[in-house]
Amino acid sequence: MNEHPAPHPRPDAPAVKVALLGCGVVGSQVARLLHEQADDLTARVGARVELVGVAVRRLGLTRDVELPEDLFTTDAHALVTREDVDVVVELIGGIEPARSLILAALEHGASVVSANKALLAEDGSTLFEAAERAHRDLYYEAAVAGAIPILRPLRESLAGDQVTRVLGIVNGTTNFVLDRMDSSGAGFDEALQEAQDLGYAEADPTADVEGFDAAAKAAILASLAFHTRVTAADVHREGIAEVTASDVASAAEMGCVVKLLAICAVQDGPDGPSVSARVHPAMIPRSHPLASVREAYNAVFVESEAAGQLMFYGPGAGGSPTASAVMGDLVTVARNRLSDVRGAGESSYADLPVLPMGSTETRYHVQIDVDDKAGVLAAVAQAFAEHGVSIQTVRQEGRGDDAQLVVVSHRASDADLAATVETLRGMANVRDVSSVMRVEGEAE
Amino acid sequence: MNEHPAPHPRPDAPAVKVALLGCGVVGSQVARLLHEQADDLTARVGARVELVGVAVRRLGLTRDVELPEDLFTTDAHALVTREDVDVVVELIGGIEPARSLILAALEHGASVVSANKALLAEDGSTLFEAAERAHRDLYYEAAVAGAIPILRPLRESLAGDQVTRVLGIVNGTTNFVLDRMDSSGAGFDEALQEAQDLGYAEADPTADVEGFDAAAKAAILASLAFHTRVTAADVHREGIAEVTASDVASAAEMGCVVKLLAICAVQDGPDGPSVSARVHPAMIPRSHPLASVREAYNAVFVESEAAGQLMFYGPGAGGSPTASAVMGDLVTVARNRLSDVRGAGESSYADLPVLPMGSTETRYHVQIDVDDKAGVLAAVAQAFAEHGVSIQTVRQEGRGDDAQLVVVSHRASDADLAATVETLRGMANVRDVSSVMRVEGEAE
Incomplete structure (x- = not known):
């Protein structure tokens, strides 16, 4: 056996109690991992991590994970304000009631892990300030590019560097469609139909195809990369519905491929630096690392002053990959709870103007x-x-x-x-x- | 101006005092970034980060960075044991005196940031135990794959997942040589000569070509990925000197490319899981994301149970990229010092057997x-x-x-x-x- 003193677990540490909001595609995978990896989590966190409640819209449904019936409740507000809950994992999405629930959780002393890109991009500042006031963590790695660790590297690994530009393929549906158009010569409608048939696009694909999903992620990336508050409304947005087979062929002639990119950059000007954030289809050279991102994969390409060019690649969606990102946050947040500290929070100290x-x-x-x-x-x-x-x-x-x-x-x-x-x-x-x-x- | 309360800086926080061991290619870039990004660092850390001493072998040399002469000393031991030093950044490499200096620094209450892959791969456990005893951090992102954030994602982002395999291109010199052989049909000697002419290979290329450098990194990756102590001696190692133009051509016929890979895996067996770590040239399909890693770039491909396939790509060496990784660690370690906490430390709780x-x-x-x-x-x-x-x-x-x-x-x-x-x-x-x-x- 291990002859060296392991830092964890501490036998006297209390369990970290987790409440889950939502038990759909992602939530059920989070519940599964909490159960299957319980021993590893105990070793990594330094205390047991215990699921104490799951808020759902309706009771009695069949779920992708087996959980005791008495864990379920339809009263999410009562769950997040329970005295014994240490961490709330919010996976219901949308603006309300997610915002009110997160704020209530923080006010009642819980830390929060969220995958809610729309809420963070629209009103992140309200949440960050509430977390700061409560001296609690708000982590949300899963909100951008699914399983890919990108927010933590931006916020922590590159904290001693200056990020100058972020180019991201952050929407798997549109990447699948454009990749099909590139590889088969198909038109937009045909490729979208194929994406829908294969489950990569929803019946109403508007949020993906028109770039709303990518724009929310661009706002989050720009905020973190440039320490400046950028909201979804600040992001210039064009979707891919107008991209034609002829555009894709023309790009190919130039040695390029068409991708829907989320682009966040710092630009120097006469009045000092300013930031821009935009989402639109663009031609990029086939030799660019982003050009080889196929099918529904995501990737984020980061340029920084000292590190140069980095790329982070992986699955951008799906229950299990997204749950991996949620679980990584959960381990950190739980560890921080045990030490009564906060991780690196958001900051907007740079407060740069956002360019039109x-x-x-x-x-x-x-x-x-x-x-x-x-x-x-x-x-x-x-x-x-x-x-x-x-x-x-x-x-x-x-x-x-x-x-x-x-x-x-x-x-x-x-x-x-x-x-x-x-x-x-x-x-x-x-x-x-x-x-x-x-x-x-x-x-x- | 910023109308929201920024979490940092705290005006009452004392400066975090940093001692630098080594002022060569990487050290001079760290010193430069400490100076040029002083205001950003203050905002991100919550206190000023101040360089208080630089240990070098000889005084009076011209360096790549301008620093006051009185910062320099040849007495590294006196510097790391100074009462006022909070963080020691070790960039001298090799086993001794680096190990003794790191141990002395930890014993005297400093946290440590290191880029020393050889030492960590040979005797990491001694260092981790010393850091644990001293309740101080030992961070070393720069030891593997230069600027690429890979250790922190493995240790933190994937902490709620199970890594099953890591495939890494972690040596830029050999990747440059193999890439040239692939693209030009050159033989090994010719490609190596080109790498030397361009500064990608050293005059004595043994450590790179024979896989010693990659093996050290494989040991570090395997230890982190599998929560098990793996040393360089556990890593099976074959270099690229025997790879011929004909091998590369034969790989091309199969739709493959030859890469020097560091491979760390968990394998199930009748007696439970075990780990393996090895470095050798291998053919990989051209469609694999690692196949498109060109020239001297590095990339680490990670497979995990929940996240699926992730890849982290970027420059694996060079003063400025490596300094970016050091600085990211420095910010975290400095923040932890201010809160008197440790970050997620090493763990070897899984203690799996290493397969021959x-x-x-x-x-x-x-x-x-x-x-x-x-x-x-x-x-x-x-x-x-x-x-x-x-x-x-x-x-x-x-x-x-x-x-x-x-x-x-x-x-x-x-x-x-x-x-x-x-x-x-x-x-x-x-x-x-x-x-x-x-x-x-x-x-x-």
């Missing part, structure tokens, strides 16, 4: 259908120049009496790029601006 | 030059069967009066596979077993 999308710098890939006449290319180039947008490459293909120009710009403000496209659309020899997409992931 | 290499299960890719005669394939197949090794695929290519057989086995014990190769070498119609390489990275 128009001021954010990016690059455009623009496909323009034009009349195949002398002087058209010059006129198009002039439109870019007028708005101060520098062109990196132009490719021209004649097709009978019309031609297609594919222009890739250098970095410019999104407003100048948008104004250029507007000017192009009004030009006499321009038949159509058939595609506009941002290009990301290249060295700054 | 012969009992480890793996797969072999074997190239056999044989006489092109009837019955040879049957005889070769019989040799595998005799040793209980099941064949997955055989490819045969005739070349005049001889032929080449390429056999890929199913999983079997390394001893049975080695015995099979031994038998093949003694067979009448076998001219040569020209290449033997393990195959990894496929689903179990």
